[in-house]
Amino acid sequence: MAVSSIAENGQYLTFTLDGEVFALEIGKVREVLEYGTITRVPRTPEFMRGVINLRGNVVPVIDLRRKFGMGITERTVDTCSVITEVEIDGETTLLGALADSVQEVIEFDAGQIEPPPRMGTRLDTGFIRGMGRRGEEFVIILDIDRVFSAEDLTMVTAAAAPKWEAVDGAGATA
Numbered sequence: 640m641a642v643s644s645i646a647e648n649g650q651y652l653t654f655t656l657d658g659e660v661f662a663l664e665i666g667k668v669r670e671v672l673e674y675g676t677i678t679r680v681p682r683t684p685e686f687m688r689g690v691i692n693l694r695g696n697v698v699p700v701i702d703l704r705r706k707f708g709m710g711i712t713e714r715t716v717d718t719c720s721v722i723t724e725v726e727i728d729g730e731t732t733l734l735g736a737l738a739d740s741v742q743e744v745i746e747f748d749a750g751q752i753e754p755p756p757r758m759g760t761r762l763d764t765g766f767i768r769g770m771g772r773r774g775e776e777f778v779i780i781l782d783i784d785r786v787f788s789a790e791d792l793t794m795v796t797a798a799a800a801p802k803w804e805a806v807d808g809a810g811a812t813a
Contacts, residue, residue, distance in 0.1 A: 650746050651771070653778060654721060654738035657709040661738075662745070662771060662780045667723050669733060671741050674718040688712075691720065691735060698722065700735035706786065712737040726784045736783070745778075747771045752780065 651662035652671075677689040677700050686706040690697050700720055704712045712718060717740035725734045755767035766785040771778040 648746055648748050650744055651778070651780060652721065652744055653742040655740050655742065656704050656707065656712075656738060658739075660742065660773075660776065660778045661703075662778045663721065663723060663783055664768075664780075665744060667725075667783050669722040669724055672720045672722060672735070674714055674720065674737070688737060693722065693733065693735075696733065698733045698735050700737060701787070702737045703786070704737070704739075712739060715739070717741075723783050725787070734783075745771075745773065747778075747780075753777075 650665040652665055652668045653660055653662045655661070672691075672693075675691060677691055679689040680687065680699075683689075686702050688700045688702050690699050692698075702712050704710055719738055719741055720735035721738050721741065722733055722735050724731045726732075751772045752769040753772065754769060755765075756770065766782055768780040768782040771780050
């Protein structure tokens with residue numbers, strides 16, 4: 640049985656997190672960047688690594704491994720940021736997601752995608768769009784718009800927004 644929300648063939652960018660293969664719909668991926676300088680933002684959720692400067696835009700960077708309870712993403716030669724487009728309250732926002740490595744772009748037919756597994760009522764699998772079959776292995780297809788709650792995304796984007804205060808010549812805020 641195919642997932643009803645994935646009715647057509649689709650292309651997906653595959654990447655790894657702690658040895659597991661995940662995928663994002665290619666239409667949600669803006670670009671893939673090498674791991675670069677990330678500026679830490681104080682008082683943000685533990686899964687938020689900080690922000691990067693992407694051609695003059697402040698883009699929050701999220702550690703997906705940390706969000707999924709898989710530990711912290713360690714920097715290696717293969718570590719990268721997948722820049723994605725995420726919907727927040729009807730608006731598209733750029734978000735960087737750290738990945739251990741990016742694999743390839745693959746195509747799944749609707750018949751190759753199974754519904755997310757049912758794990759009981761206590762475990763939320765709403766962020767899993769489906770399980771793509773590739774040979775004998777599964778690829779976890781994420782719904783990036785549902786990986787983070789609206790509250791998570793609001794907190795992250797608010798933390799990434801620059802906060803400017805007017806400072807007078809003596810260094811006091813105006």
